[in-house]
Amino acid sequence: MTAQITAGFLLALFLGAGREQLSTGELRNLGLELLKMPAHVTEVIENLDLARKLGKEMANAKSVLFLGRNVGFPIAMEGALKLKELAYIHAEGFAAGELKHGPIALIEEGQPVIVIVPSQRDAESLHPKVISNIQEIRARGAKVIAIAEQGDNQVADYAEHVIFVPQSESMFAPILTVIPLQIFALELSTAKGLDVDQPRNLAKSVTVE
Template identity: 65%
Template sequence: MPAARRRVHAPRRARGTARRRRRRASQFPLVVGLGEGENFLGSDVSGFIDHTRRAVELGQDQIVTITADTVEITDFFGAPAQGKEYHVDWDPASAEKGGFSSFMEKEIHDQPDAVTQTLLGRSDINGQLTLSELRIDPELLKQVNKIIVLACGTAAYAGMVAKYAIENWCRIPTEVELAHEFRYRDPIVDANTLVVSISQSGETMDTLMAVRYAREQGAKTISICNTNGSTIPRESDAVLYTHAGPEIAVASTKAFLAQITAAYLLGLYLAQLRGNIFSGQIKDVLADLGKIPAHIQKILDNAGPLRELARSMKDEKSVLFLGRHVGFPVALEGALKLKEIAYIHAEGFAAGELKHGPIALIDEGQPVFVVVPSPRGRDSLHAKVVSNIQEIRARGARTLVIAEEGDEAVRAYAEHVFYVPQTPTLLMPLLTTVPLQIFAAELAKAKGYDVDQPRNLAKSVTVE
């Protein structure tokens, strides 16, 4: 859904004044578009991208006065002030369907490029991370003894994936918090805490308020965001932009994979700074990440049977999702997508929780997606999840399995198997998520629903 437009096109001799006050900044973000003989005001660059790619983000408590030829920025006392000028690196065609039936379908197919663009320019020829945009003293990052990831919805599931990777590579305790719960539980935050916020729009109110609270407690803050000039990056100490391009559909797809990719880069960068893993290991992970876009494309090119299955299941009333390790947040995201756009009851569970309650939901014909971990890296986990598949199959469930290529152990117990290319375990969410996105979009389409603008939902939640 396009960003809400409050664009002011200033004709020659016309004069307009807008202010960005601290209390209301999160509700009314302002970006200035700099044109030739025309200037613009909008809540987001998409409001004027057809006319100019030059933009200026305003700071807190600033007033901007524009005419067709001039832009004057001051503080509340009239003293001259400066905004931050930047260039928008996507073009208007990125915000069009490009021949697809929906924006969501297009954005699912944009994912190879979204991952590529997020990786681009962030490592050198020696395979070392160069995140120059993280304007935080490296010595301060070396002192971090706890990381808290703040996000909501799909972004929170990206944070859950980040937790596995960051703790594995950096050996720093990492928590994932729903942003709307964070400041109400009196969290323990200090100067050695790094708070990482994740938001596609950069305007999510719950996340913004949590970031403000964390900064008040002395924490350093880094935002992972897809929108230049948005409020959360402005109010964070540093930002890692995902460069996924505009995401129009309400249900997030490519931004999710880009967020995970950016989180991997952040984790590797911290590990590099702190000397937790050898440079050769970082180079190997970056090489594996570089193969991900081609792997995603392969999944997209071979999605025909998955789409056919989705269409055949359009009358289902409930679908369950199971995953373990990094497959758990993938299961949660798969369930969320089905809820958001197909309006079907869907729940994601940690596979190990099956016997602690959820198995009671299994009845004859109940569809269950199972995200199976690779047998190569964690064979014990693989065996446990295969055992879960056997258990639910014995109780009459329809077992729909996502596994890596070459995993023949699951075939005997699966009604349908959808294979993804082999990749290291920690990177698997970048692949195993894609079939679940395709399934949800195709099923919702078969039901005749608008997958781009599902009922009761907005692209950016700007109220608490």
């Protein structure tokens, strides 16, 4: 998943330059930011103790919900998919902006919800809206785990647990935020005694209709 996202970004930068949608300066800056990702990924991997701990603690969970906005939404869906594939429990990824249009009805006391929190540093940041989402689901008894950028001092006031990732260009943030979700699914599945290398009913490629 992480390699696929990176390949997609490289293709987007190539096309953006070829179609003159990116200036030379923009292309250079984005390229330099992308080159920082391997070091950032290493930092994330070295600081996954909380993700591992929470995965083990939630081995008996019957359902886990994921919320994200903008680029955080597909990452929420990926987190849910990994949990379904490896742990065989109900997991769904929702667009946080749609929370009041159905998903909030699923929130009850003790319901685990993992929220992808956008950066505070963007000019048009969606951060306040996601904080509002967290407040709404916490008020209904949800157990909230946030994936947030280092330096976000506000989210800890609202989420029960916060897993931090390094600051990065917002466009590239999914490369980092997806990793704790993958490790969370791995640890939860392992705690259930499941073989994560042999998920049931899955194939690497689809060969039959």
